[in-house]
Amino acid sequence: MAKHTGRHVAKRASWLxxxxxxxxxxxxxxxxxxxxxxxxxxxxxxxxxxxxxxxVKQVDQLNDDVxxxxxxxxxxxxxxxxxxxxxxxxxxxxxxxxxxxVHGPGVTVTLNDSPLWENMxxxxxxxxxxxxxxxxxxxxxxxxxxxxxxxxxxxxxxxxRVLFNSxxxxxxxxxxxxxxKYSPPYTISAIGPADGMLEALExxxxxxxxxxxxxxxxxxYKVETKDDLQFPETAALLQSLQxxxxxxxxxEADAQ
Numbered sequence: 001m002a003k004h005t006g007r008h009v010a011k012r013a014s015w016l017x018x019x020x021x022x023x024x025x026x027x028x029x030x031x032x033x034x035x036x037x038x039x040x041x042x043x044x045x046x047x048x049x050x051x052x053x054x055x056v057k058q059v060d061q062l063n064d065d066v067x068x069x070x071x072x073x074x075x076x077x078x079x080x081x082x083x084x085x086x087x088x089x090x091x092x093x094x095x096x097x098x099x100x101x102v103h104g105p106g107v108t109v110t111l112n113d114s115p116l117w118e119n120m121x122x123x124x125x126x127x128x129x130x131x132x133x134x135x136x137x138x139x140x141x142x143x144x145x146x147x148x149x150x151x152x153x154x155x156x157x158x159x160x161r162v163l164f165n166s167x168x169x170x171x172x173x174x175x176x177x178x179x180x181k182y183s184p185p186y187t188i189s190a191i192g193p194a195d196g197m198l199e200a201l202e203x204x205x206x207x208x209x210x211x212x213x214x215x216x217x218x219x220x221y222k223v224e225t226k227d228d229l230q231f232p233e234t235a236a237l238l239q240s241l242q243x244x245x246x247x248x249x250x251x252e253a254d255a256q
Contacts, residue, residue, distance in 0.1 A: 059178075098233050099161060099163075103230040107147065107192075107194050107223065107225055107226065108187055108188070108190075109201070110185050110188075110221075110222040110223075110224075111186045111187075111220060112135065112219070113135055113185075113220065114133040114134070114218040114220065116217060116218040117134070132213065134219075135184055135219065136170055137170040137175075142207055142210055143201070146206070146207055147188065148190075149204070150196040150197030150198070150200030151196040154190070154191045154192070155188065156231055157187070158175075158187060160180065161231055161234040163234075189226070189229055191229050191231065198223065201223060
């Protein structure tokens with residue numbers, strides 16, 4: 001009786017062992033086939049520059065689509081409404097989705113990294129104060145703020161119109177603007193009273209600090225007046241911002 005039980009247990013253990021091996025092999029095959037399918041459909045890249053380049057191309061395509069569709073919408077709006085009521089200028093898109101092309105006298109400011117940084121590179125290929133020799137996000141913003149303060153009516157950075165939601169972002173040694181990537185030199189153009197904008201560039205406290213770096217580290221800074229800057233039309237994306245104002249009548253009544 002004992003021998004019979006031993007053989008029964010051995011057969012049962014052998015059956016369980018075979019089943020376990022089968023399950024392991026089946027699971028391994030499933031994981032292998034899944035991995036092959038994923039590798040066929042997904043391209044994995046560790047190169048950040050390539051990934052950024054892919055995203056930039058996608059953004060360019062989407063921007064082109066937005067501009068094309070916005071132009072169609074704007075055309076339909078003008079067809080359905082009185083053109084005299086929808087015609088606007090400057091940075092106001094009115095009831096449309098496109099900012100119209102504008103032109104006029106103005107100022108251009110060009111910023112560039114200093115060529116002197118190459119002389120500061122040590123044997124390891126780096127320099128401790130490289131940031132002193134390159135253009136930063138705050139430098140571009142300082143120029144923009146001064147131009148707006150000087151009466152700029154419309155502005156462009158590189159080949160893009162500045163919108164109310166435009167954001168200048170520095171990523172490494174490149175500038176990202178509305179999904180597009182730019183390398184120096186950077187050109188900021190503004191249509192408006194040239195004298196007022198030139199004066200604002202001189203009076204701005206931020207620009208005074210920037211000019212100290214221009215003198216000390218050789219950063220590129222060039223200001224030019226232009227007789228006729230031309231900005232192309234562009235998709236406004238959203239309606240122009242509306243601002244509240246103080247009720248002067250109520251204010252006078254409160255003062256009395």
